[in-house]
Structure formats: C-alpha cells, structure tokens
Amino acid sequence: MDDGVKKKVLFCATIDYHFKAFHLPYLKWFKDQGWEVHVAAAGELKLPFVDKKFNIPVQRSPFNKMNIKAYKEFKKIIGDNSYSIIHCHTPMGGVLTRLASKNARKQGTKVIYTVHGFHFCKGAPLINWLLYYPIEKVLSSYTDCLITINKEDYLLATTHRFKAKSIKLVHGVGVNIDNFKPVVQSEKFSLRESLGYKPDDFLMFYAAEFNKNKNQKLLIESLALIKDEVKNARLLLAGDGPLLNKCKEIARALDVNDRIDFLGYRSDIENLLKISDVSVASSLREGLPVNIMEAMSSGLPVIATINRGHSELIDNEQNGYVIPAKSSKNFALRILEVYKSKELCKKLGLAGLNKMKNYSISKVILELKDIYSVYMGEDTNETQSKYNRSYI
Template sequence: MDGVVKKKVLFCATVDYHFKAFHLPYLKWFKEQGWEVHVAAQGDLTLPFVDKRFNIPIQRSPLHKMNIKAYKDLKKIINENHYSIIHCHTPMGGVLSRLVARDARKKGTKVIYTAHGFHFCKGAPLINWLLYYPIEKFLASLTDCLITINQEDYLLAKNHRFKAKSIKHVHGVGVNTEIFKPLNESQKHSVRESLGYKPNDFLMFYAAEFNKNKNQRLLIEALVQIKYEVPNAKLLLAGEGLLLEDCKDLARKLNVDDMVQFLGFRNDIENLLKISDIAVASSLREGLPVNIMEAMACGLPTIANNNRGHRELVQNDQNGWLINNQSAEFAHRIKKLAYDSDLKKQLGIKGRKKILSNFSIQNVLDEKSEIYRGYMNEMEDILWVVH
C-alpha cells in the first residue's frame, strides 16, 4: 500500500460511552466520506462506524497515576497511525490528546477540541478559575480548532484571547428530533397507562446524576409549596449517584415522598419525556444540557435554574422560565403551568421549534462537517506513506 493516502481520524474521550451517547452520527459521517475511524477511550463498548478502538485507562481525576499510562498508550497510538484529524472531547481526554499530539501537529495533523462547558465561567468558584483557566488557555495554543457549545464560552475564549488557530461555536451534539418528538393525546394516554400513570397526573421530569451540581434537593423542596394546590403532581427523577439516598431522605423528611418517584437508571428516557407535562432542571452549572434539548424536542415547556447552558436554550415567557435557585420560584411557575394547559402547549411548541431550528442532529452535523471539510481540503496535499 505504499504511496496510498490513508485518511484516518481519531476521536478521543475519557470514556467510550461518551461516543455512544453523543457522537455516533459524526463517526458515521466520516465513514461515509471514506475515512478510517478510530476511537480511544476507557472502556470496551462495541461501537458502530469504528474501524479500530483502543481501550486506554484515562481517569477523570487529573492526578490519578493511571493517566501516565494513558498518556504513553495514546502517544504510541498517535505515532503509529499518522492521523490526519484528531478530535478530542471531555476534560481529561482533551488534555492528554492535545499534549500527546504536539509532534503530530508539526507533521500536519489537525487537532480539534470540543469544550463541553468550561469549568470556569461567570459565577463559577474562584478555585475553578485558578485551576482550569490557565490549563485551558495553554492547551488552546496546541489546538487547531476550539469548538464551544454555548455562546458564553465562545465569547469567553474570544475575549480572553485563547490562542487556538480557530474558535467556533457549534450548537452542541444535536438531538434526534425523529425519536424525541411529541405524542398526540391518545398516544400519550396509552403510553402513560402502560407505564402506570393516570391521565390527570401532572408529571414533571428531570434526568441527571444525583450530585451537588445537579441540585435535585431544590426540586424536592419546591414540592412542599405545591402539595395542596397541585395534588396530582409527580416529580420523576431518573438517574443514580452519591446523593440519591440523601434526596430520598429529604423527601421523607418533608413529607412529599409520595410525590417523588426515584426511577434509577433508565434507557427509555424518550418515553418518559413524551408522557410528561413539563421538564424541570435544577443544576447549578451546565455547558449545553442534552436532557433539556431532548425535553424541548418532545414539546415540553421548561423551568430551569439560571445558568449559561440553560440560558442558551430557555427564554422567559417563550418556551419556559429561568429560576434563580429559589424553590418558591420553581413552585410558582409549576403552579402556573399546572393550571394553564393552553400556556403549557404554547411554550412547548416554541421549544420544539427552537430545537428544530438550531439544535437538531442534522443542523449540528452541517456545522461540524463544514469544520471537518475545511481540514479535509488541507489534507489533500499531505501524503502519509504507510510501510
């Protein structure tokens, strides 16, 4: 095969589930362009559209000693495969792959990094700025294209003069609007019944890991204030995590445990969204939350804590409301939607329209493919000779 151009792309992240959850359409796109697709991450999931996968022990903690081995493994992979493009994701996946790819860039490899929400941002703790800001600013100088998924991060990178060769804003990872779409009333009642819910239940849905940032306690506290005015309200909380038992204890302590359902890990999120009345989101920080985009695609109005990711998606009185981390505010907006079905429907329609306009998989694929094609054109003059 001497003299044959080997068009290879490497996708790198901390864990391989990241690719399964968010990037299969983009792996498929590269295959359709005739490229060889490799992925490197921790895990051994079977992934479609992938020619080679490498299980490397990347750890989320920057100080974990296994990251030294991950660095060495990744260096060997990149040196041996001569990638034309490396697209890295997640904090540690982005750190290691950009450090390793320094020599490859000198030979023409293009390095793309998607920041799925900087840890430093408006309102973030000072420690986040002290730790993460200098790291990301330095690594930007090792990046050909820095992709941000919300406008605030884009402006931050621009205004703070991050030295990536190019800084782009892309509308997240995209939502499959054929899977996440509203049901008509007859279908909704049928699916509700199959899942054990009544037609007149007022269902509020939130899918997130139970941790301090996701802040489910706020939603549970809001239930106390609607208990007697919206007696048919049920808060559906999907997910697992370290604070799950604490939240269960809080619900019992506040005597609203009959209004909360802790669903654990679910693989039928689309059905739970389709039968729900509204989406709620209490997280303190977000980059661009997929759970809210999926809810909006299903025609649900959203009540969400005010942060940069939610601000990108939710506009007051248009498709929901932003709340300033106050349970009373959540309760007030919940009651408004519980008693105004026309408003609930109008907000939901506008939310789905917003997703279709900017955040669908096809729209994001168009945005990303434009970036990829720019580098592909540059690669036409680069010949990798494989012995």
Template structure:
C-alpha cells in the first residue's frame, strides 16, 4: 500500500492555482494524493477528491458538517501526512486530525498570511490570533511564507513542533518572463495598444483590501502630465462597479481599462511597463512576484508582503497606503524614465531567483522528506518490534 497525503483547503481552485507542482512531486515519490475542499474541479495528480461543504465564514453552520465529514475521511484513509491551507481549511483539518496525530499522522499547515500582523485591526488580533495560537499546538509543522509571520510565530511562542519559512508558493519563471521588444510590440498590437503607451498593470479582486481607489486618485493627480499612460486593471469582485464609477468621476475613462477576469496574465505582464499594487494586507502576493519575474519595476503600498519583495529604490517603491501624493510622484517618476524602469526591472528579476518554483519546491521537498523519513523509520521500528 502506498503512503497517502491529504491536501485540504476551503476551495479546490486554491490547489489549481498554487499547489499542482507539489502534488505532482508526491506522485513521483510513489505516494497517493487526496484532496478535500469545496468544488468539483478535475485536478491532475489527484487519486481521490472529496467535495466538502466548507464555507469561508467561520460561523457558517455548513462548516460543522464539513468538519464531521473530514474527520470521518481522515479516520478511514489513515494518511501519513495532511497538509492544510487557507484559514478555514487549516482550522477544520487540524481539529479533525487530532486523533490521527496520536497514531502518527503528521499535520502541516501553511499560513498564507496571518490576518493579524503589524497594522492589523484590534478585531483581527482579538479574533484570529488566539485561534491560530491555539491551533498551533495541533500542528507538526507551521509554514510561513514571509519573514514577518515567521518572526511573529516564533516570538509569540506558537506551539507547533516546527516553524518553517519558505519563499511563497513559487512562480513559474518559464511562463512568466520578459520578452524582446519586438514581441512586446506584437503583443500590444494584438491587444490594441500603441507601442509608445506606458502601461501600468494590477491584477486583483475588486474588494476593500485591494484598495483600487488609491490607484485612481493617484493617477488623477498626474493625468494631464502623462497622457499616454494606461492603467490596466484585471479582475472582478464586489467593488468593480463602484470603482468604474469612480474612474469616470475622476475623468479617467480614457486611461483606465477594466479587463475583467483573465487567464492570460502571462501575456499581459510582459507587454506592460510598470506593476502597481495598492492592497492594505498581503501575505506574499503572487501578482507582484509574477510582475517581478517579467522584469517590471513596482510601485506598491507598504505591507509585510510587498515590503519583503520590494527593496525601496532598487526594484521599486514602497509607500504608505495613505500617501496618495507620493504614490502619484513615484508612478510619474517611472513613467517618465525608461532608464529607471529598465534598471529596477533588472533588479526585480534578480530578486525573483529565491522565489521561483524550483527554489520553493526544493524548500517544501526538504520539509516533506523529513516527515517521510520519520514515517519510514517508524515503520521499520514497528517491523523490528513485531518480528525480531
């Protein structure tokens, strides 16, 4: 019988977006891969998939049913490793796996950005912090994807047996890469942009945290000085319509292009000149890593994720979310200087070497192998006790 690993998250799309390479890695090691999450996606490298009624809201009654189903699945399947992701996936899996841990199952949890952090609200600290600290005692390995979360977990005495730091979820440097100028022009022609346009790009859901209003107000301050600039906003969300109305009210209809949900980010980024990001809270943002991998300079708000990726004045600028004026100044500085864009873009690519998929796979593989070896040693010990 092959060893089994269970990946658990709130929704199955999370695995399609971020974790297929590690699922493939487990298959290459001869392991059986199971997934438990809400959704009916057909995922590659998965031997068995459980569609659970998990809801994002921690007070939703469906989560009780999801917990009960997950507990039964874990009892029946006898996993060697359970790796959980997302807040609710992490809560339910660790609670459901308590009995399994007593018989040797190892539980790994990746925190993709604690909701409590420097600058977070008192409400976030009072709700999320005690939950995560309590659940850390039910965790064999707590993985953080940024240094701030790692230091917080260590300094606050989280009780996980091991606390590790990996460099995000990895970005495919083959898919996300710069292109030659002739290819950049060809892409622009395909998407109906001029070769002399300056394209700013931001891919994010339209919600309060992503803070699109900052970008629009900053662009409005300089719109008459940078007439050939276009701000491309990819994504959808509850605040899309109000953001469109704001762009119109600020006289930016001709400069701001709402692209909707896109699956061609790997083509839109290389034809762009600058990446911008205005979010209030980030763990380690994939949108910024993809932009850096494509050789773009960044103008972004200050939060733990942005500050880990962007070195002020080297591969971009990191600004207070409240400083609209300075955000506008930094955008204009990059818009007007091709030399500065090239210099900072090169620095972005250099920094991305530690965040690419191969690097992250090696880091995660090292963590997994330590538990695989432990499992193997335990099996050998049981064999010796039984037969020798």
C-alpha cells in the first residue's frame, strides 16, 4: 500500500450496538493513528470514529438462512476494500467474517477474533460442545490472532491446540473508571432521593437482558427468602427481554412484586450503581461481564452465581461471593451477611475496587495496542510478552 493512502481496519460483529457498548475507545484509537475505520454489523446506529458503516443482516442463530446473505455481503465488502486488519467479535460475526476473509488473508490481510466467551465451557450443555466447538476449532485456522478475555477460555484454546497463529489474553473490553466510581454517602443519598428511593433502603442491583441465561428468577426467589427479615430490601432489575413478563409473574406469585423495580432499558447505569448497596448477578454463563466490572469499579460488593466470568472477577469472600447457580437459599444467606455488616460491605467493595485497576479502558487499550501494533508493522513482541506474563 502506498504511503499516501490511509490503511483501513474493519470491525465486524453480529449487531452494531456491540460497538457502541464496548468498543468505541478502540475505534477512536485507530482513528488517532490515522487509519480509516469501517464497521460491518446488523443495525443502523450512527457510530463515532467510523468512516464507513455497512448494515449486514447477521443473525445470532447459525441456522438462520439470512446468514448466507450476510456472508456474501461480508465477502463483497472485504473484496472491495484493501483492509490491513479485520477485527471480528461475537460468535456469528466471527464465523461469517473469518469465512469471508479467506482470500483476503492470502493477500496479506490480518484477521483478529475476540472471543467474548466460548459457548462450550465447563458445565455447558453437550449440544454446545457438539455444535460450537468444532466450528471454533476449524475457524481458528483462519485466524491470525485469537483474543480471549478470561483464563478458562485461554487455557481451553491453548490446551486444545486451536490453530490460530497467536492466542492472547486481555482484561476484557475495559471499564470506564472515570464514570464508574464510588461516591460519598451524601451524594448517594441525594441521588437516591432524585430517583425515588429512601436513605435506609437496601438496594440490590442487576442489569441484564431478561433471558434464560441471565436467570433473574434466582434473584427473585432469593429476595422472597429474606423479605421478612430485611423489610427495606429492594431489587432493582434493569433491562428488557423475552422473559420479562415471566419474571413479573414469579414476583407476584412469591409476593415480592412490591419489592422489585423492573426498570426496563436504562442509560444511567452509573447512577443506579452509585445508589446501590450491593451488586447481584445470576447468569449461568459469562465470558467476562462488564456489568460486574462496572459494579466493582463503583465500589460495590458482588454476590453472583458461579461461572467462568464471575469467578475470574470475584475472589470468593475477598471482594464478593460466588454461589451455585441453583441455590437461592445460599444466595439469600450471603445477601443477609452483607446486609447485617456495613463493615463487611465496605471491605468487599474496596477489594473489588482495587482489583479493577487492571481492567480499566486505559489498561486494555495498552494491551490491544501491543497486539494491533504487530499487524501494523511495529515490533512490540517484547511488550506483548510482558503483559501476557503479568496476567497468566
């Protein structure tokens, strides 16, 4: 490529909101390096730091016929542009992009794929291993760099000999520690008042789509077990999804509907965390959950179910608790422990806050810069080795 022509990078995913939620700092970083930034995903969101955006009909289900059309569109876009780097995210975004990039790789394009959590993992259903494992194993051969965001996925990819030319581990997508941070008590109470809550309310917060994996039913059952002992307990559930109405029915059946605020989609998560006393999380499967990182960065103790993502972030009894996913009784007991001791609550929250220093956006940008620079023609093998050794 001539020196006078900007190099191009293409970011791909299933849906464009993925980039708005998690990757704007990295789009900006490429712009700051003088690169032309393209994005391809389903949706019509206007994204900053993007020179060209393609609306591709990617579907989450691997069996949806629209993905054939999406593959053809990815292939045309990649064929029409001389991308130096393609960075793909999400399972179907990763599958379709890597298949569509085969010819481009022969011309020198480098393909990076970030795994936000393999669907096959410890405890995953057999069908996940039968379907997703062979797909990811084969497609690793079409990957120059496979990025994992938790240790379990990193070890799985390395011990199962995935054939990506390089396998790296980074601290997730990063958390904005300038927005998500603790507040003094006076500010907390002022924010509570503005949002309709009392100073002495015991607020438990969870932000997630209402679906089977997020498992909000467990939180509702746990609240029902402590409702008589903790009369000021309230559960704040932000998000929408297919199981929202079902969860409302469960709340009514357990007579806790007046203790739960179903908040719907919210754009003020940082304020909801600032007014809360504890972060709760009930999902069955996570890669490295941003909602938990944001809660820890806000100085909250976390009570969560056991899975690879939660266990990566939560050191049991140090900065929170991890509980078996089907044990509402044990979950409720841990809530009571935190409720009864402000000192414990403060201790757990401070430990989590300290841990988040390694997960800040500024830290992750440095880690990704080391990876990107290898494919931008810069020699940063030494710095890559340094950060990998510090994490593994």
